[in-house]
Amino acid sequence: MSLRKNIAVSDSGFVFDPSSGESYSLNPIGTEIVKLLQQGRSNEDIIRDLTGKYDVDDATLERYYYDFIGMLKQFNLLENGE
Amino acid sequence: MSKIKLKLAATGLNNTDNPGPGVPVIRSIRESGTFSMEVVGLAYETLEPGIYMPGITDRTYMIPYPSDGVEALLERLEYIQSKEKIDVLIPNFDAELYTFMKSSDRLEKMGVRTFLPTLSQLEERHKSNLPRFGKKYDVLVPKSKDILSYQDIEKLREEFEYPLMVKGKFYDAYLAYNEEQVRMHYNKISAKWGLPVIIQEFIRGTEVNVVALGDGTGQTVGAVPMRKQYITDKGKAWGGITLDDPAMMELTRHIISKTHWRGGMELELIKTTRNELYVIEINPRIPAWVYLAVGAGQNLPEALVKLALGMEVKPFRRYDVGKMFVRYSYDMIVDLPRFEQLSTLGEVEPEKSFKSI
Structure with missing residues (x-):
């Protein structure tokens, strides 16, 4: 799972898709996830990282995580076929 | 270098x-590193803002x-040229x-140079001829048909x-x-622009545009793709952003290379959800948002x-992605004598030569 290569993500959570001209604003957790995706980290890896770091149970995190990934897919921000 | x-x-x-596009075109050339320029504005209406904007004409x-x-145009231009010695x-x-293209030889004889598409280039990209254009140059276009009456x-x-x-x-x-x-639209459009009115298949997707310049040999001198971010009720861009879209650039280069396009052009495209690019219009001139390309x-x-002066032009290799433009409206105060002179004599001098009444 990785973010499309030309997507720009700033530290403030501003995401710019240069292919469509669309931009999005993320909260700090969203920014953290997107930056990890940008590094090419797997979903399992990211979920493990986040559960260790935040006070949240596995099931809840997983549900919200895949919901967020679905949103990234819908906005065509992930590499094709992912 | 001078x-x-x-x-x-x-x-x-x-x-x-x-x-x-007149004001952004003039503004762009005024910022040129090559030319030191005097500008003669040519207006159809006495209230065109570019007549009165400081630093434009x-x-x-x-x-x-x-x-x-x-004939009427040439007669007028001959008079203007006798006073102005226009280069381009x-x-x-x-x-x-069409009128300027038909006049280009006579303009050249007067010493006025242009850099326009040929009449056949103008004709074949016409909205009515778009289906043939698509077939000839292998580009996707919507199905189109001319209508001339209610029966149609x-x-x-x-x-x-x-x-x-x-x-x-x-337009429209x-x-x-x-x-x-x-x-309803047929009545409105035919009253304003005459016949035919063109019916086009509606392609669902995002409208994207490219401003480009062809040198007439098939080479693309430059091209910048853009998506409108803010659209007025007339469908005009009030804000836009440059894109990184290799497919749009490839399509532009393909069209310019196949048609040997000469001059400025604007491609109006629809990008479908399957990433297909449909050409919905080819405007044979520089668009009003050209200053974004300059930026x-x-x-x-x-x-x-x-190009009009026959100088060598190296093709542009890059542009900044994510550059935006935002338009604004602005009220100017204009002294009556300037408006009066333009209305009565058909020409107006620079602002400094006027005194308020």
């Missing part, structure tokens, strides 16, 4: 909510409407291009699905969901002037 002196004439000074002359014919003229309206409207349901686009031959485009709406690193109007 700058080359240039006297430029331009039309399209109507910087309104449906803006002509140095002098403005009224010219006759294209509907008055080639950039027409900026679709509706006047009734027959549309045999060939098209609603909604569909109803377009004027030069409306979406129609049923026959009644087609009739992104490609001064296409300056390059067009160089």
Whole structure:
């Protein structure tokens, strides 16, 4: 799972898709996830990282995580076929 | 290096909510590193803002409407040329291009150079001819049909699905969901732009645009793709952003190379959800949002002037992605004598020569 290569993500959570001209604003957790995706980290890896770091149970995190990934897919921000 | 002196004439000074490209074209060339310029504005209406905007035109002359014919225009331009010695003229309206193209040899004899598409290039990219254009050059285009009467409207349901686009031959485009709406738009468009009215298949997707310049040999001198971010109720861009889209660039280069396009152009494209690019219009001139391309690193109007003067122009290799433009409206205060002089004499001097009454 990785973010499309030309997507720009700033530290403030501003995401710019240069292919469509669309931009999005993320909260700090969203920014953290997107930056990890940008590094090419797997979903399992990211979920493990986040559960260790935040006070949240596995099931809840997983549900919200895949919901967020679905949103990234819908906005065509992930590499094709992912 | 000293700058080359240039006297430029331009039309399209109507910087309104449906803006002509004249003001951004002049502004772009004024920022040129090559030319030191004096600008002669050519106006159809006395209230075109570019006449009065500081730092845009140095002098403005009224010219006759294209509907008055080639002779009327040439007669007027001969008079203007006797006073001004214009080097290069950039027409900026679709509706006047034919007249200027027909006049280009006579203009050249007067010492006025242009850099325009050929008549066959102008003709084959016409909205009515788009299906043939698509087939000839292997590009995706929507199904289109000319209509000339109410009877044609009734027959549309045999060939098209609603909604569909109803377009004027030069300007205006409306979406129609049923026959009644087609009739309404047909009346409005035909009264303004004449016949035929063009019916086009409605392609769902995002509208994207490219401004480009062809040197007439098939080479693309420059091209910048853009998506409108803020659209007025007239469908005009009030804000936009440059894109990184190799497919749009490839399509632009393909069209310019196959047609040997000469001059400025604007491609209006629809990008579908399957990432197909449909050409919905090819405008045979620089668009009003060209200053975005200049801001992104490609001064296409300056390059067009160089081509008109026969100077060597190296193709632009890059532009900044994510560069935005945001338009604004602004009220100018104009002293009556300037308006009076233009209305009565058909020409107006620079502001400094006027005193308030």
